[in-house]
Amino acid sequence: MQGNFEEVVFGVLVILIFQFAADGLLPRLRAALGWSGITRRAILPTDLPRRGLLAVAGLPALRVAGARRAFGGVVANDDVGITVNAGQIVALIGPNGAGKSTFFDLVTGVTRADAGTFELYGRSIAGRGARAIAQMGVARSFQHVRLVGDMSAIENVALGAHPRGRHGVIAGLLRANAAEERALLACAMRQLERVGLAEHAWQPAASLALGQQRLLEIARALAADPLLLLLDEPAAGLRHQEKQALATLIAGLRNDGLAVLLVEHDMDFVMGLADRVVVLEFGRVIAAGTPAAVQADERVQEAYLGAPA
Amino acid sequence: MNAFVAAFLAQDGVSNGAIYCLMALALVLVFAVTRIIFVPQGDFLSYAALSFVSLRAGHVPGTAGLLLFLAALAVAIELGRAARGERGGIGRRVLRIAAAPLVLSGIAMLRPHMNLPVLGDVVLTVALVAAMGPLLYRIVYRPLARANTLVLLIVAMALHLVMLGMGLYFFGPEGVRADPLIDASFLVGGVPIAAQSLVILGSCAALVVALYAVAERSLAGKALRAAAINPVGARLMGISAELAGESAFLVAGLIGGVSGILIASVTTLYYDSGFLLGLKGFVAAILGGLASFPLAGVGAFGLGLLESYASFYASAFKETIVFSLIIPILLWRSLATKRR
Amino acid sequence: MKPQRIATGLAVAAIAAAPLLLGDFPLALLTYVGLSAIVALGLVLLTGKAGLSSFGQAAFVGIGAYVSAIVSTQAGISPWLTLPLSLAASGVCALLGALVMVRLSGHYLSLATIAFGAAMFFLFGGLDITGGQSGLSGIPALTAFGVSFTQAVPGYVFVWTALLALLWMLDNLLDSRSGRAIRALKEHEAMAEAMGIDTSAAKTWVFVIACVMAGFVGWFYAHFQRFVNPSPFSLNQGIDDVFMAVLGGAELLWGAVAGALIVTLARPLL
Numbered sequence: 001m002q003g004n005f006e007e008v009v010f011g012v013l014v015i016l017i018f019q020f021a022a023d024g025l026l027p028r029l030r031a032a033l034g035w036s037g038i039t040r041r042a043i044l045p046t047d048l049p050r051r052g053l054l055a056v057a058g059l060p061a062l063r064v065a066g067a068r069r070a071f072g073g074v075v076a077n078d079d080v081g082i083t084v085n086a087g088q089i090v091a092l093i094g095p096n097g098a099g100k101s102t103f104f105d106l107v108t109g110v111t112r113a114d115a116g117t118f119e120l121y122g123r124s125i126a127g128r129g130a131r132a133i134a135q136m137g138v139a140r141s142f143q144h145v146r147l148v149g150d151m152s153a154i155e156n157v158a159l160g161a162h163p164r165g166r167h168g169v170i171a172g173l174l175r176a177n178a179a180e181e182r183a184l185l186a187c188a189m190r191q192l193e194r195v196g197l198a199e200h201a202w203q204p205a206a207s208l209a210l211g212q213q214r215l216l217e218i219a220r221a222l223a224a225d226p227l228l229l230l231l232d233e234p235a236a237g238l239r240h241q242e243k244q245a246l247a248t249l250i251a252g253l254r255n256d257g258l259a260v261l262l263v264e265h266d267m268d269f270v271m272g273l274a275d276r277v278v279v280l281e282f283g284r285v286i287a288a289g290t291p292a293a294v295q296a297d298e299r300v301q302e303a304y305l306g307a308p309a
Numbered sequence: 310m311n312a313f314v315a316a317f318l319a320q321d322g323v324s325n326g327a328i329y330c331l332m333a334l335a336l337v338l339v340f341a342v343t344r345i346i347f348v349p350q351g352d353f354l355s356y357a358a359l360s361f362v363s364l365r366a367g368h369v370p371g372t373a374g375l376l377l378f379l380a381a382l383a384v385a386i387e388l389g390r391a392a393r394g395e396r397g398g399i400g401r402r403v404l405r406i407a408a409a410p411l412v413l414s415g416i417a418m419l420r421p422h423m424n425l426p427v428l429g430d431v432v433l434t435v436a437l438v439a440a441m442g443p444l445l446y447r448i449v450y451r452p453l454a455r456a457n458t459l460v461l462l463i464v465a466m467a468l469h470l471v472m473l474g475m476g477l478y479f480f481g482p483e484g485v486r487a488d489p490l491i492d493a494s495f496l497v498g499g500v501p502i503a504a505q506s507l508v509i510l511g512s513c514a515a516l517v518v519a520l521y522a523v524a525e526r527s528l529a530g531k532a533l534r535a536a537a538i539n540p541v542g543a544r545l546m547g548i549s550a551e552l553a554g555e556s557a558f559l560v561a562g563l564i565g566g567v568s569g570i571l572i573a574s575v576t577t578l579y580y581d582s583g584f585l586l587g588l589k590g591f592v593a594a595i596l597g598g599l600a601s602f603p604l605a606g607v608g609a610f611g612l613g614l615l616e617s618y619a620s621f622y623a624s625a626f627k628e629t630i631v632f633s634l635i636i637p638i639l640l641w642r643s644l645a646t647k648r649r
Numbered sequence: 650m651k652p653q654r655i656a657t658g659l660a661v662a663a664i665a666a667a668p669l670l671l672g673d674f675p676l677a678l679l680t681y682v683g684l685s686a687i688v689a690l691g692l693v694l695l696t697g698k699a700g701l702s703s704f705g706q707a708a709f710v711g712i713g714a715y716v717s718a719i720v721s722t723q724a725g726i727s728p729w730l731t732l733p734l735s736l737a738a739s740g741v742c743a744l745l746g747a748l749v750m751v752r753l754s755g756h757y758l759s760l761a762t763i764a765f766g767a768a769m770f771f772l773f774g775g776l777d778i779t780g781g782q783s784g785l786s787g788i789p790a791l792t793a794f795g796v797s798f799t800q801a802v803p804g805y806v807f808v809w810t811a812l813l814a815l816l817w818m819l820d821n822l823l824d825s826r827s828g829r830a831i832r833a834l835k836e837h838e839a840m841a842e843a844m845g846i847d848t849s850a851a852k853t854w855v856f857v858i859a860c861v862m863a864g865f866v867g868w869f870y871a872h873f874q875r876f877v878n879p880s881p882f883s884l885n886q887g888i889d890d891v892f893m894a895v896l897g898g899a900e901l902l903w904g905a906v907a908g909a910l911i912v913t914l915a916r917p918l919l
Contacts, residue, residue, distance in 0.1 A: 004474035006916045011470035013915065017896055018464050019452040024898025026907045035653055037901070039824070108843060134845035146840040148833050150900070155829055163845035165826040169854045172825035173818040184826060224845065346756060458756050459702050463895055466888050588767060595760055625775035632768035639761045640749050 038152045040202045046183045048164045050225050051137060059121070061086045061259030062107065062138075062228050067116035069102055076102040078283045080116070082261070084228065089250060089260040091270040091291075094280035095303065100263045101143070103280070104232055107261075108140055109133040120228060135163045139226035141217035143233045143263075149206030153197060153216055156205045157188035160223035191219040195249055211242040218249070229253065231262040235269045247273045271295065279303070316500040318617040324506045326613025327513035328354075328572050332590020333605040334517065335564040340594070342536055342557035344458050345450065348465040351587020352472035353438050353565025355580055358573035359480040361434040362487050364420055365427075371479025372437050373417035379444040380410035386448060406447070410440050427490065435566035442562030443555040451551060469584065476580035484582075487573040509571045516567060517606065520560065529556065585628075589616075592635045660903070664809050673801035678917070680801070680873070683808035684866045686909035689893035690815055690902060691859030696891070697899025698823065699855045700835030701750065704887045705762040708769035709739045709860040711882030713867025715779050718788045718877050728791045728872045732865075739864025740857055747853040766884040773879040784878025791872040799873055808869065815862060816902055823902075831855055 021028040030037065060083050067080040076099045084090045092100050105111040107118060109130040118126040125133050134140075139160065147156050161184050167177035192198045195215040200208060205216060214234055221229055231250070235243050243266070250273060254260055264270045270277060271291040279287040279294060281303040287294050294300055332350055339347040360370035383406045391399040413436050420433070449468055453461060493504040524530035536553035572578065572586070589612060596608025612631065619627045667679060688706050695701045713735040720731045746765070753761055774782045791798040791807075798804045822828045830851050833841040841848050871877050880886075889912055897908025 004477045006474075007470050008474035008478075010912075010915050011467040011474065014467035014892055014896060015449055015464055015471070018456065018460055018467075022453075022456060022460060023900060024895055024904055024908070025911070026898035026904040027900045028898070030898075030901065033652070037653070039651070039653075110839070110843075130839070130842045131845055131847060134843055140843055142840065142843075146837045148829075148835075148837065151829065151832055158826070159829050159833055159841075159844050159846075162826060162830060167826060169822065169827045169858070172822040172827045175821040175825075177825055181825060220844070340756075344756075346759065459696070459759065460895070462756070462759055463888075463891060467892070588763070591760060592764065625781075626772070628771035629768045629775060632764040632771070635764045636749060636761050639757050639764075640752055 036204060037150070038202055038204060041185060043186055043189045044182050046179070046186050048161060048183045048187045048225070051227065059086050060084070060119075061088075061121060062261065063117070063119045064103075064107065065117050067103065067106055067118070068114045069106055069111060070114060075283050077106065077113075080280070080283070080285055082278050082285075082288075084259045084261050086227075086259050087254055087257050088275045089254050089262065089273055090276045090278060091274035092261060092263045092278050092280065093265075093267075093270060098280040099283040100280055101232070102283075104140070104230060104263060107133075108138060108230060134224065137224070137227035138230065139221035139224040139228070140230040141214070141221055141232055141234060143236065145210070145213045145217055147205040147213060147216060147220075150204055152202050153205050153208065154185060154188045154192060154201040156216060157191050157219045157223050158184045160191075160220035161187050161225075164223075164225060188219075188223055191222045192216075194222060194252075195219045196245070211238045211246075214238065215246070215249070222253075226258065228259045228261065231260065231264075233263055233265060235264055235266045243269055313500060314621070318621055319614060320500070320502060320506055322614035322617030323610060324509045324575060324613070325616060326610035327509045328568050328586060329589050329593045329612055330513055330606050330609035331516065331564050331568040331571075332587055333593035333609045334520065334602060335561040336587075336590050336594040337602060337605050338520075339557045339561050342533060343446075343450065343461075343554045345461045345465055346458070346591075347561060348462070348584075348587065349445075349469040349472050350561060350565055350590060351583030351585070352469060352476060353441070353562055353583070354569040354572065354586055355476055355480075355578060355583035356441075356472070357434050357438045357566040357569025358487070358578040358582075359476070359485055359569075359580060360437060361430060361570050361573055362485040363480070364417070364425075364430045364434060365487065367421045369418050369421060370434075370437070371475070372441070373414040375475065375479070376410045376437055376440055376444070377414045379441060379448065380407045383407075383444050383447045406444070409436075410444065413437050413440055431490075431570055434570060435563060438566035438569065439559055439562035442558035442560070442565075446554050446558040447551075450554060454550065473581055473584070480580045482580065484577040484579045485573065486577045487570070489574045490570075503575075505574055509575070512567060512571055516564065517602075521602075533557065589631065592631060595635050596638055657903075660906075661813065664813065667809075668802045668805055676801040676805045678914070680804045680808050682906075682909050682913045683805070683812045684870060685890070685893060685913050686906045687808075687812055687815060687866050688863050688890045689897065689905035689909050690812070690819065691862040692890055692894035693897075693899050693902055693905045694819060694831075694855055695859045696894055697901070697904065698828075698835065699831050699852060701852060701855065702759045702891070703762040703856070703859070704759060704884065704891055705766035705769065706859065706863045706890045707882045707884070707887035708766050709742065709863035710867040710870065710886075711769060711773055711877075711879070712742055713739045713864030714871040714877050714882070715773065715785075715867075716864075717868045718785045718871040719778060721789050721872070722785060722787060725789075728789055728868070729793075732868055735864050735868035736861050739867070740861045743857045743860030744853065746860070747856045750856055751849040751852045762887075763884065766887040770879055770883045773882055780878070782879060784876060786876045788871050788875045788877065790875055791869070798869075799875065804873055811865070811869075812906070816906075819858075819902055827851070827854070 017025065062082070062084040065081040067077050069077045080103055082090065082092070092103065094100055102111065106113045109125070109128050109132065113126060116126065118124065120136055120138060123136065125136060125138070165180050165184055167180050171177040189198065189201060192201050195218055197212060197215055197219065200212065205213065208216060218231065218234065235246055238246060247269060250260060274291055276289065277291050277294040278285055279300050286303060287297045287300045335350050336347055339345055356372055360372045363370040384403050387399070387402055387406060416433060417437060445468065449464060453464060489505040490508050491504040494501045524534055533553055533556055536550060593609035593612050594605050596604060596611065615634070616627060616631050619630045623630065668676060688710060692703065692706060695703055716738040717728060717731040717735045720726060720734055721728050749761065750758065773779050779785065796803050798807050823832065830841060830846045833846065834848060834851055838848050893908035893912045894905055895908070896911055897906065898904030
């Protein structure tokens with residue numbers, strides 16, 4: 001036959017494979033055989049170096065004053081000031097679009113503030129990028145869970161401990177990093193135990209339920225040995241019992257001396273858990289204080305709670 | 310370089326630029342509507358050029374048979390879907406798929422027994438190639454609605470391989486060149502201007518204006534633009550992504566058909582010439598950020614001129630220069646997109 | 650023992666047994682499969698793991714091949730001495746490319762690498778030092794202890810040993826701190842940054858590794874064929890390399906081997 005017959009057949013083959021096995025042949029085969037591709041490893045009790053003892057209960061961990069950020073003409077954060085002490089849970093609440101997410105992004109360095117001072121235990125974090133701030137000890141969870149789905153739960157947690165390791169690509173290629181790997185995985189396992197997911201350590205993260213995935217995100221943040229923990233709507237989508245377990249977990253972290261700042265919509269959850277509540281509306285702080293004081297504030301009732309339900 | 314050479318190169322650059330402009334137009338449209346980087350756009354061009362020459366010579370081009378085959382395949386897939394219990398109205402849908410291809414390939418097969426003027430062959434060629442567009446979309450891309458852009462691109466490359474191989478089978482390895490549609494030239498300031506260059510430029514302009522008018526004025530055009538700008542919203546408004554995809558491919562085929570005929574009369578074309586022309590259409594489309602038609606047009610003519618002058622100063626590196634050009638531009642565009 | 654381990658063991662055993670069972674022609678064909686698989690392995694790392702794409706890997710094979718071909722013929726140096734040069738040349742080009750690459754994403758990256766692949770192909774064919782379209786011939790063969798690796802069995806053993814070693818190394822890498830960082834790039838770049846991961850550095854590493862592997866293939870190819878011209882380093886070959894990675898399955902390292910087998914053997918068999 002004249003012509004490039006084999007090219008035609010080959011092209012058709014490629015098209016058909018993508019139409020019927022989009023991931024390629026070998027992953028298809030592996031899925032058919034039911035193999036997960038996750039290798040379980042023994043966890044030995046070793047430890048990673050920890051940060052110095054900065055966290056003394058009552059000391060201000062995060063101090064933000066005069067934070068301002070505008071997008072075009074919209075002022076998303078205007079003169080926002082928040083302080084979170086070590087061993088304290090502060091909740092940031094407010095209606096949708098009040099500027100809570102923007103504030104989170106400013107603290108974590110995802111967006112740059114137009115003005116304001118941002119200090120972590122007295123060190124300025126203003127103007128630094130997300131990576132630098134993370135390395136300084138600010139760990140976070142995400143509103144929409146961001147896990148590497150095909151990686152095991154424990155490996156996802158170990159990702160959080162990334163800045164605590166030193167070995168790079170070359171050591172990885174040659175497996176000259178065994179001791180550090182043991183320590184990273186041991187650390188990850190300890191965080192999984194803290195959040196109660198130890199028995200799911202070797203399951204792919206994507207196979208966990210949403211509530212478990214949220215806990216996994218918290219474990220990942222804890223693996224960084226953080227000074228400040230930022231939780232973005234950790235209770236969203238959780239069932240009642242899961243929320244209670246989460247509240248117990250966060251309260252336990254506070255007792256360990258961690259500073260926790262959380263954004264949350266669920267009022268019951270916040271009021272029962274937080275030591276202080278800060279209310280944002282249209283980018284400004286309209287009230288701050290104990291849960292009881294904030295709940296009693298008329299402006300808060302008007303702005304956030306709306307008409308008394 | 311004297312003024313004469315400069316003017317001559319400019320003329321060459323502008324005609325090539327017009328072809329790149331048409332390619333870029335099709336690529337931008339297809340990408341905007343379907344997220345497919347449509348590599349085989351250049352193959353449409355080759356098919357059109359070779360079919361046109363074949364029709365002029367009184368032969369039945371392989372494209373006629375291919376069109377029938379594609380229609381049969383699309384009908385078979387449609388029947389298969391109907392058998393698996395998907396929505397009804399099968400008779401009407403089969404008719405919609407098969408009617409135009411049947412008629413067109415019928416005419417093409419009777420062509421040797423007819424006495425068609427040049428314009429008749431032009432229209433028939435464009436229609437044959439254009440009719441392949443929606444069929445290819447149905448057969449190849451409809452099952453891939455959820456695939457990511459990399460998979461869509463790889464499949465486009467596979468489709469290019471298929472079309473290339475079949476092109477060799479249908480048309481053979483020989484190069485062809487069509488007679489100019491208008492064989493004349495005249496002097497402007499001492500520089501001979503080929504009428505064919507003006508035909509190319511004029512057809513390009515006419516096509517751009519016509520497409521613009523369709524996109525701006527007609528309901529179908531508006532629906533297509535809506536699907537390009539906001540696929541989810543368009544779907545909510547009852548504009549099906551499939552229909553939008555088929556329409557985009559139809560226009561891509563149409564543009565490929567026209568540009569194939571235009572270029573066949575200024576240069577010798579082979580079954581595999583389209584690929585490189587298509588790639589250059591990409592370069593132009595990228596200059597327009599894969600989004601803006603006017604910018605893509607400017608990019609296309611800029612590219613044609615650059616290539617023309619590069620071939621004078623550094624002919625061995627002409628292609629290298631052309632393709633290296635887009636890397637800094639991509640970088641700039643990517644940064645501009647991120648900053649938004 | 651895990652079934653994956655058994656499957657891997659069987660594959661390695663089959664690879665080791667091939668020289669004992671097959672004739673020269675199939676072995677030579679499998680040597681090309683192995684070379685392609687190394688290039689595709691780099692693409693599995695890039696595409697399947699880090700979520701990047703490159704249609705220009707064949708150009709990096711070309712860089713490795715031409716550097717060694719030119720230096721070894723003109724300076725009359727042993728190919729063993731030009732190996733570091735080939736690796737360094739492809740690595741340095743990859744570093745330069747990475748400056749652009751880390752700033753590009755999605756289809757911009759695909760198109761940039763397509764353009765790079767096309768530009769390099771025409772460059773190989775346009776330069777005097779590369780011998781233009783007619784290429785370079787008379788390249789010295791790779792030999793060791795009196796064995797020439799242009800012969801079927803030594804060539805096969807060399808390439809597949811290298812391939813298995815690279816599979817082992819990349820498997821190590823992906824199961825390490827840096828590897829987890831790489832695997833987070835594919836879908837969650839912002840998350841990775843928030844975990845303190847330098848995503849630009851991770852991307853650069855991935856790209857350099859993939860390109861140095863391609864350069865290694867080019868180096869061997871030049872001294873295996875003893876002749877180079879632009880056509881095996883064309884954009885079309887770069888596209889074929891991507892076909893291999895994604896057809897075999899870019900999620901899995903062994904997908905590169907499966908894909909190279911399919912793509913390289915499909916054409917002669919059809």
